[in-house]
Structures are given as structure tokens and as C-alpha cells.
Amino acid sequence: MKQSLAYANDRSVYNALNQNKITGRTIQELFIRKGIICSSDTDREELATYFSRLTHDFIDHKLIADSIGIIPRREKITSTEITDSNKTSLSYDNIKFKLKDLEKYLNENGCTAIYKPLAKEQELDITYTEIDYSKSDFQQMTTRHGKITINIEDNTAHIRSTQTKFINKIKEDLVSSIISLDEENLKRNVITLNDINDPNLRTKFILETIKNIQEYELEEITQVGIFKNNSLLEETESEDEREKIIANINDAHLKGNDVHLTSELRHLSDKGFYYVKVIATLKSIKTNLLYTVDIEFKDKENCDLFSYIVKHISEPKYDTATQTLSSYKFPRAPKMLEQIDFMDKLEESAKNALESL
Incomplete structure (x- = not known):
């Protein structure tokens, strides 16, 4: 899950600073970090040319990337249910134990996961990074957010999660882990038409x-x-x-x-x-x-x-x-x-x- 990017070159920095998404205030902030004061009246292209030739660090790149990065859209939600025929295998504490384990694992592997016990459900809020190498250097990395919530009602665990490839995999691993508590009595149910061919x-x-x-x-x-x-x-x-x-x-x-x-x-x-x-x-x-x-x-x-x-x-x-x-x-x-x-x-x-x- 830990990911990194190649270091952006001078041309990438120059191109980025000439984009409209980079405000004059951002450019001035970049220069001030180098101990340089620049006028807001100075031509943008001239400033971009000068700055791109300087030495850049992680904070410079992050400031530029955050300014021109992709704003993630709200994702769809999907649901899974785990039914308990034994009526004793699903409990609030069991779910909490599994979510806390998952929280620890994600935090150790490059994500930021926060477990939240709510009134009627438990939630795991996940912040992670996706990289698309087909985009320009400063737009390759996108910070995304996902959630997994679990509510137990009538001997059924209702699991809702953000519908993305990354969160889907995390959710499926969690479901398998919960079912492992009692494989004979815990069953997974999803809405699917896989068996309906008409x-x-x-x-x-x-x-x-x-x-x-x-x-x-x-x-x-x-x-x-x-x-x-x-x-x-x-x-x-x-x-x-x-x-x-x-x-x-x-x-x-x-x-x-x-x-x-x-x-x-x-x-x-x-x-x-x-x-x-x-x-x-x-x-x-x-x-x-x-x-x-x-x-x-x-x-x-x-x-x-x-x-x-x-x-x-x-x-x-x-x-x-x-x-x-x-x-x-x-x-x-x-x-x-x-x-x-x-x-x-x-x-x-x-x-x-x-x-x-």
C-alpha cells in the first residue's frame, strides 16, 4: 500500500506553475520558503522559469500537487450482509475487535485509518493514496477517502462501504475475517444477479x-x-x-x-x-x-x-x-x-x- 512517485523534474515544475490552478499567493509562498520575496506584478512565466531552476524539496512538491491535484468525487456505496443462524456469533465486541485489527494494519501500511464507535454502528474512516502514472507528475497522486460502517441488527451485520477497488478489497478481507469467527453459521449475502442469465x-x-x-x-x-x-x-x-x-x-x-x-x-x-x-x-x-x-x-x-x-x-x-x-x-x-x-x-x-x- 505504500506508494511513491518519481521526483518531478524542472520542466514539470515550470509547467505546473504556469497553470491557472496555481494562484499568485501560492507562487509567493513557494518563493518565501526559499527566502525570496517576489512582486505580484512580476510575469508568471518569468517567476516559473526562475523557480523551476532552484532546488525543490518534498514540501515544495506537495504544495504544488495540492494546488493542482484532482479533487476526488463522492463515491457510490455498496452493501454486504452477514447473517448469523446461530444467533450468538455476531456481537458488538467481535466487530470492534476486527475493525481495530484492520485499523492497525492499515496505519502500518501507508494509510490513515480511524476507528469510530457511533450510537448504533461502528465505523472505520480510511484515507489512502492512489497513483495514476498516465497523468502529469503533480496530478499522479490523489488522496482519497473511504468508509466502512457496520451495524448489527436482528442477528445480521449490515456492512456498507465506499465502492472503489481499494476499499472493496479491504471490505472483502474484513468480511472473510468476520465469517472466520463461525464459518458454519455465518453466511455472506450480497445483491447480485450473477446466477440470473435472462x-x-x-x-x-x-x-x-x-x-x-x-x-x-x-x-x-x-x-x-x-x-x-x-x-x-x-x-x-x-x-x-x-x-x-x-x-x-x-x-x-x-x-x-x-x-x-x-x-x-x-x-x-x-x-x-x-x-x-x-x-x-x-x-x-x-x-x-x-x-x-x-x-x-x-x-x-x-x-x-x-x-x-x-x-x-x-x-x-x-x-x-x-x-x-x-x-x-x-x-x-x-x-x-x-x-x-x-x-x-x-x-x-x-x-x-x-x-x-
């Missing part, structure tokens, strides 16, 4: 999930991601049909108003495409808040790695005379409780949809 049923799951979230009404589906797994269709195709195929599309993304009702999407569904992603707008029946949500299967071929996020929320505007709903305010980020309430009901809807297939 494209129509895979689409039905997505639609049933988004349409039947308790206390929320579906207003509109604005984007749909579809995928065609050719290996699922080979058994139904004749030799002549396979020989006629010259080119093939297996992945598409459609945008529009009520896109799921369009004839174009129906035509693609008839060709064996199924839903793997939906962005939709739902209205809370209680509050009239408008939720824009994104749900998808990251693993498109197998319909696995089910994840979701509340992208933003719009608050209602009411007519002052009639007190009726007139429009909506500019979207804002969801509050923690709003997101948790929605995710609880979304997960329940997904479980019901899966059971009905």
Missing part, C-alpha cells in the same frame, strides 16, 4: 428496485446504461445468425426524458441488452424533496458489485398565495441522514426485487 429479468430487477422504494415516488428516469453479454445469448442463436454478425455493440448509454419508455431502448432490449445503470429522479412523499439518484452494477457482465448514491437533492418552492408546490431550488448535496434514510429503503427495495425474480 437479460429481461436483469432489467426487471433494476426497474422494480427504482420504482418500489418505500416513501419515494419515481418522477423520471433520465439516463440508462445498458449492456449485452454475448455469452448469455450464444445458446439461443443459430449458426447462420452467428456467421452473419460482422460488427457488434455491447455497451451503450442513453439520455433523455423518461428514456426507459423510448422505442429505441425497447428495440435494444429485444436485441438482448439489459439495464446495468439508472440515473433517476424520485420525490419524497413526506417532504416533497426531489432526489437524483444513481444505481448501477459495476460488473456489467455478471451484474455484480451493486452500488448506489444520492447525487443531489432539490428542495421544493411553494407559492406564497396558495402554498402549493411551484418549483424546486438549485440542487444541493444530500445531508447524511437524508442519504442514510434513502439507502435503507433502496436496499430493502432491491432485496424485494431480487426475491421476486
Whole structure:
């Protein structure tokens, strides 16, 4: 997990200081660290040329990287459940012991992990670094944050985690470690369609999930991601049909108003495409808040790695005379409780949809 970068050369420093993301104040701070005072009226390119020829240390590079680095987006959430048929193997202390062990391991291996005991759940907050060598020197390193939360209820451990490759691996190791407490009675459950090969049923799951979230009404589906797994269709195709195929599309993304009702999407569904992603707008029946949500299967071929996020929320505007709903305010980020309430009901809807297939 410990990662490092090659040392940025003079050209990289020069190019970085000429980017608009680097403010004049930042450039002055860099010079002051060298004991040099520069005027804000001095040409930026001249300053960049001079500074790039100086000796640079870690703090210089970090200051530049933090100024032009990539701002990580909010990640989707995924969930896993561990059920206890023995009703004695899962306890608050057992979970705490496993999370504290994981916290120690991560901190010893280049991450910053903080264990937090909350009112009804336990949380592990993780800060880690990802490196992308395809980007320029000062944009290769991105600091990211992830969370794993565990709540025990009705002899079931509900585990939610940030959906990224790194956090997924950490979560899977944690789940395996918890199950090792009692392998005969502890079972892992996830939302997956890996065993369902019918494209129509895979689409039905997505639609049933988004349409039947308790206390929320579906207003509109604005984007749909579809995928065609050719290996699922080979058994139904004749030799002549396979020989006629010259080119093939297996992945598409459609945008529009009520896109799921369009004839174009129906035509693609008839060709064996199924839903793997939906962005939709739902209205809370209680509050009239408008939720824009994104749900998808990251693993498109197998319909696995089910994840979701509340992208933003719009608050209602009411007519002052009639007190009726007139429009909506500019979207804002969801509050923690709003997101948790929605995710609880979304997960329940997904479980019901899966059971009905």
C-alpha cells in the first residue's frame, strides 16, 4: 500500500506553475520558503522559469500537487450482509475487535485509518493514496477517502462501504475475517444477479428496485446504461445468425426524458441488452424533496458489485398565495441522514426485487 512517485523534474515544475490552478499567493509562498520575496506584478512565466531552476524539496512538491491535484468525487456505496443462524456469533465486541485489527494494519501500511464507535454502528474512516502514472507528475497522486460502517441488527451485520477497488478489497478481507469467527453459521449475502442469465429479468430487477422504494415516488428516469453479454445469448442463436454478425455493440448509454419508455431502448432490449445503470429522479412523499439518484452494477457482465448514491437533492418552492408546490431550488448535496434514510429503503427495495425474480 505504500506508494511513491518519481521526483518531478524542472520542466514539470515550470509547467505546473504556469497553470491557472496555481494562484499568485501560492507562487509567493513557494518563493518565501526559499527566502525570496517576489512582486505580484512580476510575469508568471518569468517567476516559473526562475523557480523551476532552484532546488525543490518534498514540501515544495506537495504544495504544488495540492494546488493542482484532482479533487476526488463522492463515491457510490455498496452493501454486504452477514447473517448469523446461530444467533450468538455476531456481537458488538467481535466487530470492534476486527475493525481495530484492520485499523492497525492499515496505519502500518501507508494509510490513515480511524476507528469510530457511533450510537448504533461502528465505523472505520480510511484515507489512502492512489497513483495514476498516465497523468502529469503533480496530478499522479490523489488522496482519497473511504468508509466502512457496520451495524448489527436482528442477528445480521449490515456492512456498507465506499465502492472503489481499494476499499472493496479491504471490505472483502474484513468480511472473510468476520465469517472466520463461525464459518458454519455465518453466511455472506450480497445483491447480485450473477446466477440470473435472462437479460429481461436483469432489467426487471433494476426497474422494480427504482420504482418500489418505500416513501419515494419515481418522477423520471433520465439516463440508462445498458449492456449485452454475448455469452448469455450464444445458446439461443443459430449458426447462420452467428456467421452473419460482422460488427457488434455491447455497451451503450442513453439520455433523455423518461428514456426507459423510448422505442429505441425497447428495440435494444429485444436485441438482448439489459439495464446495468439508472440515473433517476424520485420525490419524497413526506417532504416533497426531489432526489437524483444513481444505481448501477459495476460488473456489467455478471451484474455484480451493486452500488448506489444520492447525487443531489432539490428542495421544493411553494407559492406564497396558495402554498402549493411551484418549483424546486438549485440542487444541493444530500445531508447524511437524508442519504442514510434513502439507502435503507433502496436496499430493502432491491432485496424485494431480487426475491421476486
